[in-house]
Amino acid sequence: MLSSDRPLAVLLSRLRTEEKLLLAELERRHIRCAVLDTRSTVFRPDGPAAPYRGALAREVSHHRAHYAARLLEHSGVPVVNSAGTIALCGDKLLTTLALRAAGVPTPRILVGLTPQAVLSELPRFGLPVVVKPLVGSWGRLAARLTDADTAEAVLEHRAALPGAQQRITYVQEYVDKPGRDIRGLVAGQEILGAVYRSAGHWRTNTARDAVTSPCPVDDRLAGVLRDAAAALGPGVYGIDVVEDADGGLYVIEANHTPEFHGAAEVLGLKLVAGYVDYVLERLAK
Structure with missing residues (x-):
């Protein structure tokens, strides 16, 4: 206490x-x-x-x-x-590397230290892809590249952005999900709940008016969420998972300050109680 x-x-x-x-x-x-x-x-x-x-x-x-x-x-x-967790999860590349090192399924990625390097490699990597800023949330500054002309225009824009970090180009294979993704809320190794976030847009963020609904947590999803949380270390996470056409599950991001108002609306306030339980338990150690 x-x-x-x-x-x-x-x-x-x-x-x-x-x-x-x-x-x-x-x-x-x-x-x-x-x-x-x-x-x-x-x-x-x-x-x-x-x-x-x-x-x-x-x-x-x-x-x-x-x-x-x-x-x-x-x-x-x-x-x-913790500060270490925030530093890790706040950077999409560092998050992906930690997940992949632990064997957690993630989409393929391509990283260039300049946008021009990525542009020259994209034909071999394959389209469509999603280019994302290393730091950011709510889908801001993310773009789906579906053809060579779009890729060239978007990556030229990134090359003109101020700041060296903006020019480090993180590209993620686009997973053709069924109009939704899954947000799993995990505290330590306890799964507080999971919801589908459905939208007509390829970005299915609640901040972009995605509709939430309960997502059953079967053994396979539970395993992916727990493995992802374990790879990131002790903490409370919002872990975003997408399903491919064959039912495969891939972790695309992890949030260290998860939004859960949509999840609480459909799953109830037990999420909040579980979150606080974990915080008080960690701080008592």
Whole structure:
């Protein structure tokens, strides 16, 4: 149980449905919280220890979440998810490498340190593909490349973007999914639930108005979700899985600050309770 004399820090900058649900569950359990807006919080690594028993990271900005977690951990405050987990899952290439090293099924990828390198290799790799930024969520800046002309136009645009990281080009084989993907919510090795996200667009993000419905978690899906979580280390994850035409399952991404309002609407608030159970358990260690 968390020490009652020190609050639990909650890192955020946007108070979304997910954060409201988590804060309400913590209040129901009489856990004292201090909400830290990462846009205005100042840290003193050389000052006194931070006055928190632990921290729950719900910041949507990858970089702010990562550095806030690093600073708190430096001050002796454990964070869920940890700074190491945020750094790993916030980068799509690093996530894929960790999953593939653990034998978790993922779509084929092609990576070039310049867009021009990828453009020259695409004919051998094969189309269609999806090009994604290394850091980002909600499907922003992702593009499906279906032909050579589209690929050339999109990759020329990427070459003109500012910042060296934007020019590192991560290309993922496009899996022709059945108009939906699967979002599995996993805390440690416990599967909190899974939903289908269905949409008419190839990007089936809830943030893009995908419709959620319950997804049965059979042994095969459970194995993929648990293996993916184990490959990433202790934490709470939203793991995105696609099905191919033959029923194969592939992990395409893992989110370290998962959105779950759509899942909670169809599966109930047990998701929130399970999330909080895991956070309190990790911070008590």
